Amino acid sequence: MKKIGATLLAAIVGGAIAVGGFKLFENKQMDNMTFEERQKVYYANNPGEEILSSTGNPDFTQAAAAVTPGVVHIQVTMTSRGSRGGGSGSPFDMFEEFFGVPQQRGQARPQTASGSGVIISPDGYIVTNNHVVEEADKIEVVLTDKRKFEAKVIGRDPNFDLALIKVNANNLPIVKLGNSDNVQIGEWVLAVGYPLGLQSTVTAGIISAKGRRIGILDEPTQGRGYGNMGQQEQMISNAVESFLQTDAVINRGNSGGALVNARGELVGINSAIASPTGTYAGYGFAIPINLAKKIVDDFKEFGSVKRGYVGVTFTEINDALRAEKGIDDVNGLYVRDVLKGGAAEAAGLKPGDILTKIEGRVIYSTPDLQEYVARLRPGDKVKITYKRDGKEKDVSLTLKGEEAKAKTEDDKPSASATEIFNKLGASFVPASDARKKELGINSGVVVSQVHRGGVFEYFGVERGLVITEVNGKPVNNVDDVESALGSTRRDIVRITGVPEKGSTVQFNVPLRY
Missing domain, CATH: 1.20.5 (Single alpha-helices involved in coiled-coils or other helix-helix interfaces)
Structure with missing residues (x-):
């Protein structure tokens, strides 16, 4: 025994x-x-019950229950540096300032604001937006069960508007990573986050569009913020935008939260809203998770993003380009220049070639190329299909690193001042001396009409707004407006207006949407 x-x-x-x-x-x-x-x-x-996609009458109870514990509230304490402006407004939804929420100057003092984040690993790794944490002095993460943890930044990058933070904890609930390539237009999705200072909130909608490039990451910045422009204006270069567009309700504070499909799988990181008021108006944008996966893996391994570059400058094919170059193609990217010593030159690509496919996928616009390449690293190979002299050929490129970085044609004006003026769809009259005195301004034109089908109508710019500057230049009449539009870059018109005395709005109007 x-x-x-x-x-x-x-x-x-x-x-x-x-x-x-x-x-x-x-x-x-x-x-x-x-x-x-x-x-x-x-x-x-830890096998769990498979969540099935909804059919018939939609029922998102399983998906919401599975996802909500893994979406956290991020509370940030920061010292105002003047780049975002003071006041109590949250800086976390980029379109809050992008479409004209009043900017106020404040003295440097501690401020608090909040956003959302998604737990993707049980040992405390959380993905969120760069603009949620970029100016943070202290980051606190609050779970749905009220547990609180202080977080540190592992890596962040404004060109992707993504950040990876970490808390010191284990066995945390996570949100299952999905496949954003499989997302279909019209598919049901849920947005999960902490909007408008509320507790965990779930909203439902559909995917409205894919591959959206809205210009928000390309907009000029002063310092590290997304607010007022100044003499030390800088350009965020090499930004990658290929947003999923959804009509699920997203508001301030949703930034960094989860966009999931009906199976509870993470397909996007909510990042921005398009709105003339700063609150939900039907258009929300999320970063595809297949792009985010690579970026956060880079953050964990290297602390920064390791990007591969093709080494070309290009222009999307449009009617004007077809007429100028005598080409018949409707889709694709026209190669303007090939960077010396870059991957494209080594593979034999030349100016005048038309990039038609990447790894067999048709290239319809800039995001189709940018997003796919952004998922790769220097040294990775990628197959490009291009057309030369009417014949398509395939070539294998070996992507190069930062030394092969090239600016795109977006750095140049895309249209004449007259074309931009017409696209805005508005009429202007000089502001009277009495009106200028009343508002305390030295320059200004009044939006006298907003025409149907124009950009102003689309984004809700109203008659009566007094515009004092266009692209940083004072305007007093229609000629001034058209002249200032000549300095438009990256298809974004920067406008400063005064809706009432003591209040100034600054917003950017994208010409492509």
Whole structure:
């Protein structure tokens, strides 16, 4: 009997050692895994009930229950540096300032604001927007069960508007990573986050469009903020935009939250709203998760994004270009120039070539190329299909790093001042001296009419608004407006207006939407 007991004890001890050794090995292996691989291990060890996509009358109860615990409230304390402006408004939804919420100057003092984030690994890694945490002095994460943790930034990048933060915790609930390439226009989605200072909130809608480029990451900035322009104006270059557009309700504070499909899978990170008022008006935008996966893996491994570059400047094909170059193609990117020493030159691409496909996928517009390449790293190979002399050819490119970075044609005006003026769809009259005196301004034109089908109508710019500057230049009459439009860059018109005395609005109007 003693012999049996000793044998049993030895077996138990041996099993414990084996399990312990396996756990150490497993943890070691986990350190070298991507977040997607980590999640596969997690779900292999923690199988749950499969959530089916809704059919018939939509029912999102399972998806909402699965996702909500993994979406966190991010509360930030920061010292006002003047780049965003003071006041109590949250800086976290980029279109809040992009479409004209009044900017106020404030003295440097601690401020608090809030956004959302998504837990993607049970050991505390959380993905959110760069603009949620970029000016943070302190970051606090609050879970749905009210637990609070202080977080540190692992990496962030304004060109993608993504950030990875981490809290010191384990066994946290996570949101399952999905595949944004499989998302279909018209598909049901849920937006989960902490809007307008509310607790965890779920809204439903559909995918309205894919591959949206809205110009928000290209807009000029002063310092690190997205607010007022100044003499030290800088351009965010090499920004990548290929947003999923949704009509699920998104408001201030939703930034960094989850966009999930009806199976509860994360397909996007909510980032911006298009609105003339700063609150929901039907258009929300999320970063595709397939792009975010690569970026956050880079943050974890390197602390920054490792980007590969093709090494070309290009222009989207349009009617004017077809007439100018005598080409018949409707889709594709026209190569303006090839960077010396870049991947494209090494592969034999030349100015005048038309990039038609990437890895067999048709290139309809800039985001189709940019997003796919942004998922890769220097040294990765990618197959490009191009057309030369009416014949399509395939070529394999080996992407190069920062040394091969090239500015795009977006740095140049895309249209004449007259074309832009007409596209705005508005009429202007000089502001009277009495009106200028009343508002305390030295220059100004009044929006006298907003025409149907124009950009102003689309974004809700109203008659009666007094515009004092266009693209940073004072305007007093129609000629001034058209002259100032000549300095438009990246298809974004910068406007300063005064709706009432003591109040100034600054907003950017994209010509492409």
